[in-house]
Amino acid sequence: MGRAVLWLLVVVLLLRGLASVMEPRRPVATAAAPKPAPPSWVDDGVRAFAADFSRAYLTYSPSDPEASATAIRAFVAPELASSVVPEYAEDAPRRAVGAVSVARVTVLDSSHALVTVAAAATGGTRYLSVPVARDSRGGLVVSDLPSLAAPPARGSTTPALTESLPASERGPIEDVVSRFLRAYLAGDAGGLTFYVSAGVRIGALGQRHELIDVTSLVLAAPAKGRTRDVLATVRAKDAATGASYGLRYRLELVREDRWLVAAVNSTKKAG
Template sequence: MRTPGGLVKRLGRAVLWLLVLVLLLRGVASVMEPRRPGAVAATAKPAVASWPDDEVRAFASDFARAYLTYNAKDPEASESAIRAFVGPELASSVVPEYGEDAPRRAVGSVSVARVLRVDDSRALVTVAAAATGGTRYLTVPVARDARGGLVVSDLPSLAAPPTLASAPQMSGESLPASERAPIEDVVSRFLTAYLAGDAGELSFFTPTGVRIGALAAEHELVDVTSLALVAPAQGRVREVMATVRAKDAATGATYGLRYRLQLVREDRWLVAAVNSSKKAG
């Protein structure tokens, strides 16, 4: 005979087997289900600073200024300024030796003329310094250590200036006879306002949407000595070279100047650009 206790035991076994079956089915389903690849966070690679960089150029420029400066009244200050850029091994040999009657030397502007990368941590930086007696070119050896520190690693050297080039003067073509008078007129009036620093007047001679700044210091247009086409006349655009004489209102000095002007024809000739490679439409 089946007793209530036996029925409960059988029912319990059935429930247990059912639970085991559910767990097995879930396990199989999880194995068979395609897995999505985990998202990988994109990390920006740190930018690798170029060598030699602007900091190296500035460092070499500061050394050149100190090296070429001399104050006979305080020579120790000049020496200290130079030694601040070098290590102990160069401290006794890097400072220039001056005679007793050596005049004072000063340095104005400095600029980097050229840079030579020797390897990953050394470079030769040639600096042009406007010093007393003329511009001097000084090549400065600069090295960088593992911490990023900079040092003048060897004695500098005096360098030659760039060789003066022999370049032919740009030749031009004559303006078409039918265009010469109106182009000469707009060029003369435009340059009068441009040299005088009259920005408001310039807007009358430029196309809509084009803004050309005027000189900051006032000059007077004396005359336009020549006007020629830089490129053959084409469409409604003309590239002209204007040779002028201009007088500085403050000093009275007269300069010979040459401007490359881009003109565009609308209802009249207008100046679209000054000394620019920009092309008008």
């Protein structure tokens, strides 16, 4: 009997082993390793190179079109020299470029990138995507034809939530804000010291303006302790041109023996 039970156990184990061998195996799921992003090698020199090319590319002088073409070809690889220069109509007007700035950078690999430049050109701001390559010695070249790019999408926002100043504080706060902004806009650094909190240094404008009026004064955040964050909407006039501006300042006020200004637009420096 014992020998029969032993043989029965051996048969069961053999059958289970055979079944496990015959059972189809499910493939082990493996997570794909994320592809590492190309390292960013685009420095200020690369940005300046793309900006200089954009300035040359968007500039045109009808009195000397060859000079315009030569300026463009100086940036590009030899195989692009015959195709990169824009073709203008015979009566095309002069085109000039003012300020340029880099809007965005897309790194393609360790030696190629697309640098999109915003250029204030005749007729409006143009966005130009410039393919820039770097060789083994660190030299830069425009490696392909540029492309005109769309400007950033215009966004929308909801007005910030504000609160009215407490009636008991409105008079003193409006007084110090008006006096402070009058000195601030007029460039009167010495006059500011009387309205600024101890230990804080706030500079005045470099060009003289005149405060016309404070048209609105509200809390930008709920009142807390001795501190108030206020939004002051003002009208100011440029003394040199007479131009009038609608401006809004975010002021941090602190209550000491009286209300004083601790920061303008969330910036302050220790004195």
